[in-house]
Amino acid sequence: MEETTNLSPKADASLYNGQPTDTGSSCPSAGLTSCTPSIQENKGGVSVENVPSGNKQWFVLRVIYGRIIKAQTFVEAKGLECYVPLRYKEVRKQGKKRIITEPLLPSFLFVHASAEQVDYLLQDKNIKAFENxxxxxxxxxxxxxxxxxxxKNPPLIIADTAMDNFIRLTSIHNPHIIPVTSDNIKYKLGDEVVITEGEFKDIHGRVTRIAGQQRVLVELFDGYLVAxxxxxxxxxxxxxEH
Structure with a gap:
């Protein structure tokens, strides 16, 4: 069952509630074009908090579907920064309109850390023991x-500029921000623009028409977009681009 939260959003919204297939073979250490040897299993009691934290990057981690909040709690307990985009959704209860939040990307967690820290995190035996x-x-x-x-494919890393733009968009409390995938878009993506006024000011992306309306698409990675x-x-x- 999908998790719903009313947490005060550090970020809002999630992209697509599906579960894209990850068929990439494991490349043990992070990097866009290089593949360095994986850190050896921790035998000396070194914790994630003590692993060098230089060269932090935004890593995309797959999560068991419906366990995004548990994953967030686990990562934050290790002292690492992570981001869970939330989706604002209008619901009616007893005739009253309410805004609730739910994970926008229930299968993904974004972790800001060094490659060494993420390697150590994923070696934790408690991760593999979770519900078998x-x-x-x-x-x-x-x-x-x-x-x-x-x-082999390397772990996916999101550029800081792309992540900043994504966080800015998904932090806006607007239930009309919608998750889409490239498969849902039957229009050719248009010019790249920056929004100059209103609540979406400074968001940049590509113009398209969805549901008969002109919107701006922000693509984070591999065909996953938010409009x-x-x-x-x-x-x-x-x-x-500056």
């Missing part, structure tokens, strides 16, 4: 391969 299944594991970048192992609510043409301008 692995609570957390790498999600792999299927668009690239490890330099030293060309048949804003309706944005008028005069509230956007061409985006120029």
């Amino acid at each position: 299944r692995t609570l957390l594991r790498y999600y792999y970048d299927h668009t690239s391969h490890c330099e030293n192992a060309p048949t 804003t609510a309706y944005v008028p043409k005069n509230a956007m301008k061409p985006y120029v």
Whole structure:
């Protein structure tokens, strides 16, 4: 059963409530184009908190479906920063409209840490003992391969600029922000723009039409996108990367 939360959102919204298949072969250490040897199993009692934290990056981890809050609690208990985007949803109870939150991407957790820290985290025996299944594991970048192992994919890493844009969008309390995948879009993605006014100001993405409305799509990775609510043409301008 999918978890629902009324936590005060550090972030809001999740993308797609499906479970994309992860067929990538394991590349033991993180990196976009290189594949370095995995850290050996911790035999000296070193905890995640004591692992070098330099060169932090945003890693995408797969979570057992419906266990995103348990995964968040587990990671934060290790002293690591993570992000769970939430979706704001309007519901009616006893004739009154309420806004609730639920995980936008119930199969994904975003962890901001070094490659060494994530490796140590995923070696924790409690992860593998969870309900006889692995609570957390790498999600792999299927668009690239490890330099030293060309048949394997490296763990997926999200660039800071892309993650900042995604967090900014999914932190807006608007129930009309919707999750989509590239399969749902029957329109050619248009020009890349930045929104200049309103609650979506400074969000940048590509213009498209969904459900008969002009919106701006933010793509985080591998065809997973979030669409804003309706944005008028005069509230956007061409985006120029600095």
